[in-house]
Amino acid sequence: MQPLWTFSELSAVFGVAPEGGTDQPVTGISIDTRTLQAGDLFVALKDQRDGHDFVSPAFKAGAAAALVSEGYVRRAEDGALFRVSDTLKALEALGRAARDRLSPDARVIAVTGSAGKTGTKEMLRACLSHLGVTHASEKSYNNHWGVPLTLARMPRETRFGVFEIGMNHAGEIRPLTKMVRPHAAIITTVEAVHLEHFPSVEAIADAKGEIFEGLLPGGTAIIKFDNPHAARLKAIAERLGAKAVTFGFSAGADVCGDDLVLDHDGSTLSVRLGDRRIPLRIAMPGRHIAENALAVAAAIDAIGADIETALSVLAGLQPPGGRGARSVLRLDGGEALLIDESYNANPASMRAALATLASLPRQRFPRRIAVLGDMLELGADAPGLHAGLKDAVEDAGIDVIFACGPHMKGLYDALPKSKRGGYAQTSSLLQPAVLSELRGGDAVMVKASNGTRLGAVVEALKSKYGN
Ligand SMILES: Nc1ncnc2c1ncn2[C@@H]1O[C@H](COP(=O)(O)OP(=O)(O)OP(=O)(O)O)[C@@H](O)[C@H]1O
Ligand SMILES: [Mg+2]
Structure with missing residues (x-):
């Protein structure tokens, strides 16, 4: 198999010759030294942090070359550098070249x-x-x-x-x-x-x-x-x-x-x-x-x-982690089903996940528990969109609800007392109540935007009751 890119192809796309280092096959592209593989081209992007601070660590981790801005000052450990006026634009050009070929x-x-x-x-x-x-x-x-x-x-x-x-x-x-x-x-x-x-x-x-x-x-x-x-x-x-x-x-x-x-x-x-x-x-x-x-x-x-x-x-094909992945929890009184939807949530996917929980057979899972956390990035409509899930929770026949985050409080307070399992502002404060409520025969679905951090509740459930 040919390498992902050769130096001469990169030179043609970027319009510059490499400076320093030795010509070698480029086998991947990385923008993050934590996941960089030997042989990657490291692209220094300016996002939350400036990737130029990581060029030398990238070479230490085995980068074949780095794509950097013209003003970057070479360090002793650096190898081949492709200097361009704008690294994001150069990455886009490389993307187009990959599509063209x-x-x-x-x-x-x-x-x-x-x-x-x-x-x-x-x-x-x-x-x-x-x-x-x-x-x-x-x-x-x-x-x-x-x-x-x-x-x-x-x-x-x-x-x-x-x-x-x-x-x-x-x-x-x-x-x-x-x-x-x-x-x-x-x-x-x-x-x-x-x-x-x-x-x-x-x-x-x-x-x-x-x-x-x-x-x-x-x-x-x-x-x-x-x-x-x-x-x-x-x-x-x-x-x-x-x-x-x-x-x-x-x-x-x-x-x-x-x-x-x-x-x-x-x-x-x-x-x-x-x-x-x-x-x-x-x-x-x-x-x-x-x-x-x-x-x-x-x-x-x-x-x-x-x-x-x-x-x-x-x-x-199994669902990926945080997006509907299922696991069996073992408790004293039998098994419970855990549905991990902690990675992502918006009103449409909340409704879809509640409907999926509702489709579980009652004989096998007599009790349905929903652990719902804040859906983020909804702007001024957030309170209404959270409280508006009441119908979906009722239609799904949820028996016990736990809620996390300031917006979910609106939904929680609107539900009958008999269904309220617990509320907390944060995931870590909610966790103990969820852990102690669980019984054999429960189906528990955990869903929120990733930023609400209900993934921690999923991990706690798995580590306490998993295999
Ligand atoms: N057609 C659909 N309608 C409603 N919800 C859906 C639909 N398809 C998937 N979902 C649910 O939406 C959530 C997010 O799924 P997924 O991660 O695939 O979305 P995405 O569009 O890639 O999100 P992001 O914008 O965060 O990248 C999951 O809970 C998933 O089950
Ligand atoms: Mg996505």
Whole structure:
């Protein structure tokens, strides 16, 4: 296999010759010395900290070269330096070069949406890896540096590329999708999140719709059918000359899920695509996950890949940590089920997770416990959006609720006393009450934005009651 980049390719992209060091193959790209691998090109970005402070440690850790600003002062331990006027712009150029060198047979998919980007991207990664060399974003690397970094890391022999693209403001997705140049672009859903920077949910839909501006000619725009903004997104796609394909559980959807059966460890459905019907088993529970899988099916179909083989992988794919991962806890009186949703939360995903908890069989899990923490970045609507979950908690038949954070207090106080298990401002103050409440036969779901730190409660439960 050829290296990710050679020095001469890097020189051509950056427009400068390397200074010092020895010519060697570059096998990866790093922006963080804590995860740097020997052979990486270290890119000194200015974000929360200035990456230039870490150039020498990067060489000590085995970096092959570093991309630095012109003014950087070389230190004794430094190796080959590529000096440029703007390291982020140079990283973007490297990303574009990686995209340009892909074979004409390669296919690229971009994913955005108010919830479910990472989950959908990971399903696509798993499905497409089964068919050929697949490269996908790490974690949620979906912003102004995450997207070019993911592109720059893309091996030349990549057959399928999958990119998560995110945003907090209008205008952020446009330049990123134009770097990615996808054959198919998915908008998982449009919901009232990140309202801080938008006048309306329509404005959010328009900002997500920017993803279609990067589609290659003849590309496919993949849109959720059962969403109030579907027609708006379809109009954007059609104005751009893209082919619009909808997915969902309603009869009018182009890629349509039928006969959905949800069970405690997954779902079964059939996917209708034109006159084809594909049976599908998904090992991750939840209607919303099955709906995302329909978007995955639409994208795989749009790029002309073998859809049945690709989708068969979903029967064995487990949810990642913090996003629905399940574990069994052993208590004196029997076993309890722990559902870890501590990584991410917004009103849409809270409702989806509560509905998934509600789909567990009562005979097997007689008591449903929800440990809910603050959803962050909701702006002025935060109090209403938290208190507004009352219906969802009631509909899901939650027996005991624990709440964490100032916003969740609103929901907690609105619930009947008989259901209130405990409230605390912080995760560490809430933890003891949750640990002592748990009994055999409970199903406990922990969900909040990552910043609320309910992951610590999950860890405490696992270390006290895990295997
Ligand atoms: N279609 C959906 N509708 C509602 N909730 C969803 C949907 N898909 C996934 N979720 C839930 O949303 C949460 C976040 O999922 P995920 O991490 O995939 O989202 P994301 O869009 O990548 O988030 P981020 O913006 O933080 O990168 C999870 O709890 C997941 O179960
Ligand atoms: Mg994500």
